[in-house]
Amino acid sequence: MNLLPSNPWHGNATCTVLTALFYSTKTLPSSLYRRILLAGDGNPRVSITPVLNQWLNEGRGVQKPELVDFIKQLRKCRRFNHALELSEWMTGEMRHGMTAGDVSTRLDLISKVHGLEEADKYFDSVSGSGAARGFRGMRVYGALLFCYVDHKCVEKAERLFERMKELGYVEGVWAYNTMLTLYFRMCESAKVDVLVKEMEDRGIGHNSYTLRVLLGSYAASCDVEQMEKVMMLMEEDGVVKMDWNGYVFAADAFRKAGQVERALTLLGTAEQKIRGKEERRIAYEHLITLYAAAGDKRQVFRIWRLYRKLRRFSNRGYHCMISSLVKLDDIGGAERICREWESGFKYFDGKIPRLLINAYCSKGLFQKAKSYVQRLAESGKEDVSTWLALAEGFCCYGRVSEAVETMRKAASLPCRPGWRIHHSTLVGCLDYLKEKGDVEGAHELMRLLGEKGHLRADLCDKFENYIHGETQIESLISGQEENHMEGLDGIQDGEASDSGAQQWG
Incomplete structure (x- = not known):
């Protein structure tokens, strides 16, 4: 359960449609966006430029607002490579001019695809000569600040934040919320308190995001007294709309602080606040998750029965x-x-x-897991993600020979957007093959993974070097774990970061 408002980039509906496209038709779609989604059988590492150029060669046009919307949807599906490629094609091939929002969006995408060093270079370029000149205003500064927060670069973020103050770009709440998110993630509660005091001294009002970060920060330190104060402010302050989502958020924070009974009470209040059929569906999903986290199976099944009555599954x-x-x-x-x-x-x-x-x-x-995956394959539901899950399970529990065979099966299947090979699992398989003297088998596994697009070319090179003892294991595993802070508990990476990126970009 996430501790921040629903993420505007995690487009479940969009990604569901994307999945449907993979499993439905082989005919050429009439929509340019559908063609982009299907490029390379949905492989996010396949260039979409040929698809875009073919559209133009067919005599079809596309307006900038459409392209901007395509970029937004690709970000929702976390296809950042394609979003960046489309952004560059929009201003290159189509010669569309850039707005501050376009520059901010590209800055964020460069940070995600190529890293902070390239993002810094792009930020520096927008103050020099060229088409992007003049765009280093508050919005672009804010986008760079978000990039630093996304990569947990505290010193860089703090220096930029002070520079933004000097330029008069920190007059509202958003820059403070961005920094509060960083300090929360770094477990620096003292800096959270200092920043909140600074907001009060400068007369900068809070919003619901501010209070949620505070509640999450106090929950992390189990400061129940301060949590109750924030909760009281959330309920009494007209700035924060305490709907079902607000109470669900608060319940999760109290649960994390060990106050399970208080959390259950807040979940009951949340249920009473639900309005509307569509809202009810989403709310029930949250309630099921939190009741399970609180260990109340009876309530989980009760909410599930209510969920099923909605008829829309x-x-x-x-x-x-x-x-x-x-x-x-x-x-x-x-x-x-x-x-x-x-x-x-x-x-x-x-x-x-x-x-x-x-x-x-x-x-x-393990036999039950293997039989289940095989049954799915025999029924026409073979999918790389299920084989990868089985390989990870085998490797994690010491059955590495079976993990290698399963990994080979997964590597032979087409890549799927959103699914990544766990580097630690792949390292375990390569180590096993090397210990058995089967270096050729290790190279063959890497060849399959590269051909099917499961790993970027640069990562394939690193793993090939690892086979020869030229790359340290830490550089392979830690790089994946630190990628955009995915998997953080509490305030999730996607929740705070994507809403922040959308605000600036």
């Missing part, structure tokens, strides 16, 4: 329920819900069977 709802039952150690219940999903899903989502595969492996039920 989504993969996300099933994923939510199955993952909750796995957390509650109810594997049998998870299997029943998964069978229900299998009998009626519209779009196959590999994340759902992956939940059961991980659960089986954690219980030592």
Whole structure:
């Protein structure tokens, strides 16, 4: 459960449509955006420029507002490479002029795709000669600040923040919220308090985001007294709309601070605040997750029964329920819900069977996990993500020979956007092959992974060097773990960072 408002970039609906395209038609779509999504069978590492140029060669046009919207949707699906490529094509091939928002968006994308050094170079370039000159205003400075926060570069962020103050770019709440997010993630609660005091001294009012960061920060330090003060402010302050989402957020914060009974009370209040059918569906998914986190299986099933009455089912709802039952150690219940999903899903989502595969492996039920993956394959639901999950399970629990065979199977399948080879699993497989003297087999595995687009070319080179003992293991594993702070508990990377990026870009 995330501690910040819903993420505008994590477009589940958009990505569901994307998945549907992969499994539906082979005909050439009429929409340019659909063609972009299907480029290279959905492989995010395949260039989309040929698709864009073909569209123009067919005598079709495309306006800048459409391209800007395409970039936004690609960011929602976390296809940052394609979003950046489209941004560069928009101003290069199409010769569209850039706004401050376009520059900010590109800065954020460069940071995600090429790293901070290239982002710094681009930021420096917008003050020099060329088309981007004159765009180093508050919005672009804010985008760079967000990049530093996204990469957890405290010193750079603090220096830029002070420079923004000198330029008069810190008159509102957004820059402060960006820095508060950084300090929260770095567990620097003292700096959070100092920054909040500075906001008060300067007369800069808070918003709901500010209060949520504060509540999350106090929850991390289990300061229940301060949490109650913030909670009181959230309920009494007209700035913060305490709807069901606000109470769900607060409940999760109190649960993390060990106040389970208080959290359950807040979840009850959240349920009473739900309005509207569509809102009810999303709210129930949150409630199921949090009741499971609080260990209340009875409430999980009660909310699930209410959810099913809505009649509109989504993969996300099933994923939510199955993952909750796995957390509650109810594997049998998870299997029943998964069978229900299998009998009626519209779009196959590999994340759902992956939940059961991980659960089986954690219980030592490896044959059951393998049989499940094979059954999915035999029924036409073969997917790289399920084989990868099985390989990770084998490797994690010391069955490396089986992990190698499973990894080979996964490597032979087409790449899927959003799924990544776990570097630690791949390292384990390569080590096993090297110890067996099968260096040729290690190279063959890397060849498959590279051909199918599972790893970038530069990463393939690093792993090839690792096979020869020329690359340290730490550089392969730590690089993946630190990639944009994915997987942080509490205030999630995507939640805070993407909303921040959208504000500046």
